[in-house]
Amino acid sequence: MKNRLLWPLIALVALLLLNLVVTPSFFSLRIQDGHLYGGLVDVLKNGAPTLLIALGMTLVIATRGIDLSVGAVAAIAGAVTCVHIGTSGDARTAFAGMAIALVLCALLGLWNGFLVAGLGIQPIIATLVLMTAGRGIAMLVTEGQIITVNNDAFRQVGAGFVGLPISILISLAVLGLVALTTRKTALGMLIEAVGVNPEASRLAGVRSRTIIWTVYVFAAVCAGIAGLMIASNVNAADANNAGLWIEMDAILAVVIGGTSLAGGRYSLTGTLLGALIIQTLTTTVYTIGVAPEITLVFKAVVVIAVCLVQAPKARAMLSFRKVAVS
Amino acid sequence: MTALTERIPARFLPVLATVVLFVLTFGAGSASYEGFASGQVIANLFIDNAFLIVLAAGMTFVILSGGIDLSVGSVVALSTMVTAAGLKAGWPVPLVVVAVLVIGSTLGLLMGLVIHKFDIQPFIVTLAGMFLARGLCFLISVESVSIKDSTFRAVATAVIELPGGVTITYNVVIALLVVLAALYVLHRTRFGRSVYAVGGNEQSALLMGLKTARTKVGVYVISGFCSALAGLLFSLYMLSGYGLHAVGMELDAIAAVVIGGTLLAGGVGYVLGSLAGVLVLGTIQTLISFQGTLSSWWTKIVIGALLLVFIAVQRGMARGPRRRAILAS
Numbered sequence: 001m002k003n004r005l006l007w008p009l010i011a012l013v014a015l016l017l018l019n020l021v022v023t024p025s026f027f028s029l030r031i032q033d034g035h036l037y038g039g040l041v042d043v044l045k046n047g048a049p050t051l052l053i054a055l056g057m058t059l060v061i062a063t064r065g066i067d068l069s070v071g072a073v074a075a076i077a078g079a080v081t082c083v084h085i086g087t088s089g090d091a092r093t094a095f096a097g098m099a100i101a102l103v104l105c106a107l108l109g110l111w112n113g114f115l116v117a118g119l120g121i122q123p124i125i126a127t128l129v130l131m132t133a134g135r136g137i138a139m140l141v142t143e144g145q146i147i148t149v150n151n152d153a154f155r156q157v158g159a160g161f162v163g164l165p166i167s168i169l170i171s172l173a174v175l176g177l178v179a180l181t182t183r184k185t186a187l188g189m190l191i192e193a194v195g196v197n198p199e200a201s202r203l204a205g206v207r208s209r210t211i212i213w214t215v216y217v218f219a220a221v222c223a224g225i226a227g228l229m230i231a232s233n234v235n236a237a238d239a240n241n242a243g244l245w246i247e248m249d250a251i252l253a254v255v256i257g258g259t260s261l262a263g264g265r266y267s268l269t270g271t272l273l274g275a276l277i278i279q280t281l282t283t284t285v286y287t288i289g290v291a292p293e294i295t296l297v298f299k300a301v302v303v304i305a306v307c308l309v310q311a312p313k314a315r316a317m318l319s320f321r322k323v324a325v326s
Numbered sequence: 327m328t329a330l331t332e333r334i335p336a337r338f339l340p341v342l343a344t345v346v347l348f349v350l351t352f353g354a355g356s357a358s359y360e361g362f363a364s365g366q367v368i369a370n371l372f373i374d375n376a377f378l379i380v381l382a383a384g385m386t387f388v389i390l391s392g393g394i395d396l397s398v399g400s401v402v403a404l405s406t407m408v409t410a411a412g413l414k415a416g417w418p419v420p421l422v423v424v425a426v427l428v429i430g431s432t433l434g435l436l437m438g439l440v441i442h443k444f445d446i447q448p449f450i451v452t453l454a455g456m457f458l459a460r461g462l463c464f465l466i467s468v469e470s471v472s473i474k475d476s477t478f479r480a481v482a483t484a485v486i487e488l489p490g491g492v493t494i495t496y497n498v499v500i501a502l503l504v505v506l507a508a509l510y511v512l513h514r515t516r517f518g519r520s521v522y523a524v525g526g527n528e529q530s531a532l533l534m535g536l537k538t539a540r541t542k543v544g545v546y547v548i549s550g551f552c553s554a555l556a557g558l559l560f561s562l563y564m565l566s567g568y569g570l571h572a573v574g575m576e577l578d579a580i581a582a583v584v585i586g587g588t589l590l591a592g593g594v595g596y597v598l599g600s601l602a603g604v605l606v607l608g609t610i611q612t613l614i615s616f617q618g619t620l621s622s623w624w625t626k627i628v629i630g631a632l633l634l635v636f637i638a639v640q641r642g643m644a645r646g647p648r649r650r651a652i653l654a655s
Contacts, residue, residue: 066449115634115637119638119641120641121637121638121641122590122591124394124449124590125584125590125633125637126637128577128580128581128633129630129633129634129637130630131577132577132581132626132629132630132633133626133627133629133630133631133633134630135623135626136623136624136625136626136627136630137627139621139623139626140621140623140624140627143621144621144622144623239623248453248456248457251449251450251453252450252453255450261447261449261450262447291464291468293460293461293464293468293569294461294464294465295461296457296460296461296464297457297458297461297462297465298461299454299457299461300454300455300457300458300461301458303450303453303454303457304440304451304454307444307446307450307451307454308440308444308446311444311445311446312445313443313444313445314444
């Protein structure tokens with residue numbers, strides 16, 4: 001396992017060093033008004049939604065599935081909450097709105113789970129349905145408008161501080177929770193078993209379907225929380241652009257972290273590294289002063305490089321060459 | 327019912343269902359709105375979706391082979407950008423066309439090679455291709471570049487008059503030629519049969535002595551070429567190049583192919599189905615614009631619902647005894 005995380009770790013360190021060279025103050029942290037600020041905190045804060053979604057995605061991918069609908073679900077969560085809050089500044093309205101949004105997200109996750117586990121549809125297609133329709137639904141909720149809110153309680157989720165930005169704390173808490181529940185119990189092994197062979201696991205007494213339903217619900221709830229963070233950070237719900245392409249980033253984070261799309265094994269640490277790599281990459285491009293749109297080129301290069309390095313076939317070729325040289 | 331009479335309709339059933347759906351949606355439009363059932367509305371359906379028809383034709387090859395190509399929308403954007411930038415720099419039109427087609431095909435070739443040589447999932451490789459192509463657009467220019475070349479504009483605005491006063495653009499002719507070419511390649515060439523075979527079962531295809539490597543890489547080259555060509559058509563349609571053109575168009579193309587009855591598992595499907603799929607999507611859009619009060623986001627919801635229905639129906643058919651035998655192989 002260590003070996004598999006080596007390359008992502010090297011990539012992350014290289015990116016961070018590059019930042020240090022370009023902006024020497026990158027690693028400096030300062031405390032202002034009891035809040036921690038600095039380049040690294042920024043990376044973590046901006047990467048929090050991606051990390052959260054990637055965590056849900058990791059478990060889905062471990063069962064040999066994929067969830068394309070998370071971006072749309074995030075948009076729906078933001079839209080529902082902001083519409084519920086409206087002009088209210090009341091904390092209770094904000095919490096009620098968020099609760100409604102998350103319950104709705106869980107239902108959307110149930111729907112994905114039903115299509116995949118209940119009807120046996122290929123996950124990529126089953127979730128494509130919600131990916132396409134989801135943004136339409138979010139637009140329907142906001143009636144095509146960008147809904148702006150002004151609510152202190154809601155603002156805390158994405159922009160608040162308790163020493164560290166709250167969004168970081170939420171993401172790390174979910175990471176810890178997932179690590180505990182899947183790695184300290186048999187749940188993680190069962191998820192991997194379903195990923196290796198759902199039918200064999202079912203025959204061996206694993207409740208494959210229940211596990212598949214669970215991971216899709218979990219992924220949707222993670223997406224919902226991420227959607228709340230995104231909306232809260234800008235105090236607005238933008239049905240069109242909130243969480244756009246975040247599913248791709250999340251999948252990339254998972255794959256860079258060494259979790260195979262073929263299912264059967266996963267690495268939460270890898271996902272954390274992957275999400276950090278993606279966010280650091282974005283930040284790096286900003287700091288070295290290239291047009292932010294060009295981030296995509298670097299992203300493509302990193303993805304291909306990391307995937308090639310991890311691909312068994314490429315490794316075999318490399319090691320063959322090493323042998324030949326020696 | 328004998329096995330023979332049962333088999334023939336079963337193969338074409340999904341395509342027939344799509345055609346019926348097209349007729350039904352179009353009929354519903356004609357019944358509700360005056361002027362809907364005119365020849366020009368049908369012609370506009372083709373004019374407005376010519377690029378999508380070309381994309382869907384390319385995507386059909388990839389999906390039939392059991393793969394997927396997420397990069398097509400970005401390659402369309404890149405093609406519009408290269409076209410606009412090339413023309414702005416004073417390149418002759420033929421050179422621009424060749425350059426765009428070569429770039430698209432090369433990108434497809436590279437993705438196909440990575441997918442095949444290193445055994446990485448098509449989803450991830452073409453996702454990287456999607457990022458790369460979009461990034462390259464912005465590398466050329468972050469702003470939208472308009473096309474002012476007179477030859478190009480002349481082609482874009484030229485219309486062909488059909489009997490009955492209906493006019494179409496050259497885009498439509500090109501799109502239909504692509505569909506015909508795709509039909510020929512898929513059903514009348516060795517390569518086409520190999521695409522079906524590889525999609526049905528790659529291992530069996532390999533054991534049968536088919537050139538699976540060439541087929542697997544080839545479908546991505548075809549898809550890349552089609553995306554580039556669709557990009558040219560899109561530049562003719564929009565008369566500008568922009569890195570944010572065709573965002574999410576890969577989903578439209580995949581949706582059209584799926585609604586057209588092609589199985590995402592590969593091996594089953596027809597180009598004509600994809601054409602019908604594009605027409606269904608186009609009709610829904612036309613219906614919603616005719617209706618006037620329904621907002622555009624209903625298009626997305628309806629497409630999602632249609633996808634669902636078609637997938638569920640496919641799933642139901644796949645659970646039938648014969649399909650199970652094929653799938654189990």
